[in-house]
Amino acid sequence: MSTATVSRALSQPAKVSEATRTRVSEAVEVTGYTLNQAARSLRQRTARTILVALPDIRNTFFSTILDAIEREAATRGYGVLVVNRFAGAESGRRLHEYFLSNRADGLLLLDGTVDLAQLLVLSAEPSNVPLVMACETIPGAPFHTVRTDNAYAARVATRHLIAQGHTRIGHILGPAGNVLTAEREAGFRTALAASGLATRPDWVLTGGFEMEHGLAAAERFLALSDRPSAVFAANDESAIGFLSGIRRLGLECPRDVSVVGFDDVAVSAHFWPPLTTMRQPREALGRLAAEELIDLIEGKPPRSVPQHTVLSSELIVRGSTLPAPIESASTSVQKQ
Amino acid sequence: MSTATVSRALSQPAKVSEATRTRVSEAVEVTGYTLNQAARSLRQRTARTILVALPDIRNTFFSTILDAIEREAATRGYGVLVVNRFAGAESGRRLHEYFLSNRADGLLLLDGTVDLAQLLVLSAEPSNVPLVMACETIPGAPFHTVRTDNAYAARVATRHLIAQGHTRIGHILGPAGNVLTAEREAGFRTALAASGLATRPDWVLTGGFEMEHGLAAAERFLALSDRPSAVFAANDESAIGFLSGIRRLGLECPRDVSVVGFDDVAVSAHFWPPLTTMRQPREALGRLAAEELIDLIEGKPPRSVPQHTVLSSELIVRGSTLPAPIESASTSVQKQ
Numbered sequence: 001m002s003t004a005t006v007s008r009a010l011s012q013p014a015k016v017s018e019a020t021r022t023r024v025s026e027a028v029e030v031t032g033y034t035l036n037q038a039a040r041s042l043r044q045r046t047a048r049t050i051l052v053a054l055p056d057i058r059n060t061f062f063s064t065i066l067d068a069i070e071r072e073a074a075t076r077g078y079g080v081l082v083v084n085r086f087a088g089a090e091s092g093r094r095l096h097e098y099f100l101s102n103r104a105d106g107l108l109l110l111d112g113t114v115d116l117a118q119l120l121v122l123s124a125e126p127s128n129v130p131l132v133m134a135c136e137t138i139p140g141a142p143f144h145t146v147r148t149d150n151a152y153a154a155r156v157a158t159r160h161l162i163a164q165g166h167t168r169i170g171h172i173l174g175p176a177g178n179v180l181t182a183e184r185e186a187g188f189r190t191a192l193a194a195s196g197l198a199t200r201p202d203w204v205l206t207g208g209f210e211m212e213h214g215l216a217a218a219e220r221f222l223a224l225s226d227r228p229s230a231v232f233a234a235n236d237e238s239a240i241g242f243l244s245g246i247r248r249l250g251l252e253c254p255r256d257v258s259v260v261g262f263d264d265v266a267v268s269a270h271f272w273p274p275l276t277t278m279r280q281p282r283e284a285l286g287r288l289a290a291e292e293l294i295d296l297i298e299g300k301p302p303r304s305v306p307q308h309t310v311l312s313s314e315l316i317v318r319g320s321t322l323p324a325p326i327e328s329a330s331t332s333v334q335k336q
Numbered sequence: 337m338s339t340a341t342v343s344r345a346l347s348q349p350a351k352v353s354e355a356t357r358t359r360v361s362e363a364v365e366v367t368g369y370t371l372n373q374a375a376r377s378l379r380q381r382t383a384r385t386i387l388v389a390l391p392d393i394r395n396t397f398f399s400t401i402l403d404a405i406e407r408e409a410a411t412r413g414y415g416v417l418v419v420n421r422f423a424g425a426e427s428g429r430r431l432h433e434y435f436l437s438n439r440a441d442g443l444l445l446l447d448g449t450v451d452l453a454q455l456l457v458l459s460a461e462p463s464n465v466p467l468v469m470a471c472e473t474i475p476g477a478p479f480h481t482v483r484t485d486n487a488y489a490a491r492v493a494t495r496h497l498i499a500q501g502h503t504r505i506g507h508i509l510g511p512a513g514n515v516l517t518a519e520r521e522a523g524f525r526t527a528l529a530a531s532g533l534a535t536r537p538d539w540v541l542t543g544g545f546e547m548e549h550g551l552a553a554a555e556r557f558l559a560l561s562d563r564p565s566a567v568f569a570a571n572d573e574s575a576i577g578f579l580s581g582i583r584r585l586g587l588e589c590p591r592d593v594s595v596v597g598f599d600d601v602a603v604s605a606h607f608w609p610p611l612t613t614m615r616q617p618r619e620a621l622g623r624l625a626a627e628e629l630i631d632l633i634e635g636k637p638p639r640s641v642p643q644h645t646v647l648s649s650e651l652i653v654r655g656s657t658l659p660a661p662i663e664s665a666s667t668s669v670q671k672q
Contacts, residue, residue, distance in 0.1 A: 049417070049439060057406070058602070063399040070393070070420045074430075079439060081385070082418050084406045094410075103385060103415060103439075211606050244606035266394070270547050270580035272608045 049079040050293055051104035053095060055111040055136065057084045059209060059237065060265045061282065062110065065135065068286025069108065076294045078105075087111060092118025099129050106297045108289055109143075112136030112179040119143070130296035134289035136179055144296065146289040146309040150180055153278045153313035154187025155194075157232050157260045160276070160315055162195050165324035166230040166258065170203035172217045172242060174234035178209075184234045184262065203228045211241035218245025221257075229257060229324050236261035236268045236277055243271070243320070254322035264316055273319035281311050385415040386629055387440035389431060391447040391472065393420045395545060395573065396601045397618065398446065401471065404622025405444065412630045414441075423447060428454025435465050442633045444625055445479075448472030448515040455479070466632035470625035472515055480632065482625040482645040486516055489614045489649035490523025491530075493568050493596045496612070496651055498531050501660035502566040502594065506539035508553045508578060510570035514545075520570045520598065539564045547577035554581025557593075565593060565660050572597035572604045572613055579607070579656070590658035600652055609655035617647050 050073055054062050070080045081104055086094055091114045098104045099122065107122065107129055116138055123131045123143065134146045161169050171188045174181030189199050202224060205217040214233060218241070221227060233239035239261030243253050253259050253273055261268060264279035288309055386409055390398050406416045417440055422430055427450045434440045435458065443458070443465055452474055459467045459479065470482045497505050507524045510517030525535050538560060541553040550569060554577070557563060569575035575597035579589050589595050589609055597604060600615035624645055 058400050058403050064394050067394050080418050082416050267603050
């Protein structure tokens with residue numbers, strides 16, 4: 001079997017016979033990506049392209065990070081391939097294809113929901129695909145990471161509400177199964193516990209990272225017979241949807257409920273009320289992740305020691321949070 | 337000189353001698369991209385990748401379109417390379433490099449500020465790079481286009497204000513030198529003229545497509561001794577910045593001024609007041625542009641006849657526009 005046949009079987013499987021396809025796929029299984037590596041040395045050059053996999057580019061949090069990644073990559077002479085909203089069982093296979101076909105030199109993964117086993121195959125011998133995870137990481141996975149300390153930042157956000165005298169504090173969760181959701185909820189619970197406050201299960205509202213999720217959370221909030229005086233939302237988009245939802249139904253922020261978001265997306269400063277939030281260093285996240293990946297591709301740091309870069313988020317206090325109403329504040333004093 | 341030497345000279349110029357570099361670059365100048373085409377047939381396959389060039393991915397208008405492009409491309413088995421904020425004299429050369437190095441099969445250009453001469457070289461013989469322009473087009477350029485009718489949509493937006501009884505209407509411009517800015521301003525002026533209303537030069541405020549530009553326009557608006565009762569902003573982001581700016585300085589929309597935006601980005605429905613705007617069919621724009629480009633790459637429509645697809649925008653009336661105050665409305669009646 002010639003190289004051209006193998007290449008055709010991989011790139012245009014419909015053009016070769018069933019028997020050829022089977023023989024090629026068996027060979028690929030045995031040799032992993034040695035084919036790919038061989039092709040690479042044959043061409044005497046790399047693709048000079050990084051593959052960036054994102055959960056949702058429509059979210060300005062990610063598009064700002066992608067902007068920073070693209071600028072850093074361009075500075076280093078690399079192109080940026082984008083894969084978006086690709087989660088699911090097929091995601092690992094879809095990523096593999098980019099490296100099989102030699103279209104990218106490394107993977108910058110911003111989505112923590114990809115199957116870890118598939119990522120391990122990709123990053124281990126013989127494929128050896130350089131891989132950096134950013135923002136959303138997989139706890140314990142042996143990859144280089146660039147992220148913020150979400151649990152700590154969620155504690156800071158919740159503590160801001162407690163410092164304002166709030167004792168009745170709710171939370172709008174991120175999407176189910178997302179590592180950021182778990183970390184931010186943990187930070188919220190830790191802050192409450194550290195102040196001797198209980199987490200009321202009916203005040204932890206299911207949510208997500210889109211405005212519609214915050215809108216739906218507002219409906220559940222309004223249906224409560226006994227409502228919290230403050231809410232920490234898992235991101236700005238859900239906080240904005242929540243504010244929009246309660247307003248439609250006659251409540252006002254911060255008069256009726258204080259709200260803290262997370263991210264500091266561009267619109268948060270211009271919203272009404274301007275949103276108190278945890279500002280994530282998005283530009284630095286994207287730039288450092290791209291730097292790290294390109295360093296790996298170019299063989300700079302030793303591959304066997306994963307680097308973990310953790311950046312800080314900053315509390316930005318704006319108009320959506322106010323001190324708790326007097327009766328709530330006095331309850332707080334009695335409880336402590 | 338061998339193919340490997342040429343390839344090395346193009347991809348790793350530092351590794352070959354000055355004399356070799358010169359000979360190769362002369363050959364490239366003479367043969368255009370025939371090298372590229374030869375390499376392509378040699379490999380018996382295409383890159384199965386499209387290059388998408390955007391003015392600013394941080395703007396959710398573009399990131400939503402990119403999302404649709406990426407999904408359509410993935411369905412057709414194509415990857416998406418992204419180049420962002422690349423305008424300037426070097427932009428054409430930067431785009432060329434992707435095709436020289438065989439990293440992409442076609443160009444989807446969403447930025448109307450790229451030098452036309454450079455695009456013509458790219459799309460003509462011998463390079464023959466399939467090219468589709470979307471959203472921002474270059475009037476008269478011989479490329480396939482997918483866009484909305486911006487001048488007509490701007491007329492609809494302005495007419496909505498006139499129908500509400502406003503006769504004192506201002507405009508916040510988009511960025512200077514942008515085709516969308518020119519088209520939307522033209523539509524604004526046409527609508528006023530058709531109703532016998534004058535365009536007051538001091539009511540046409542310089543702006544841009546980011547929130548900060550709307551904020552700056554608000555300051556100029558507030559400095560006017562005689563203000564319009566309604567404003568049409570060239571996009572939603574500048575409308576949102578404008579609303580934020582007038583609010584900080586004590587004015588309220590729609591009580592003191594009605595505002596219409598353009599695009600209907602996700603936050604516009606959730607803003608306070610919810611923004612009246614022209615909804616552009618972003619998902620369809622992205623999907624059709626990607627379809628068109630991949631059809632071109634795969635040789636479907638005849639290359640010599642540029643297709644022009646024009647989609648409609650839709651007026652979405654929300655809370656940011658109200659009928660003009662009585663005194664203004666009666667002035668309107670007298671004028672007509």
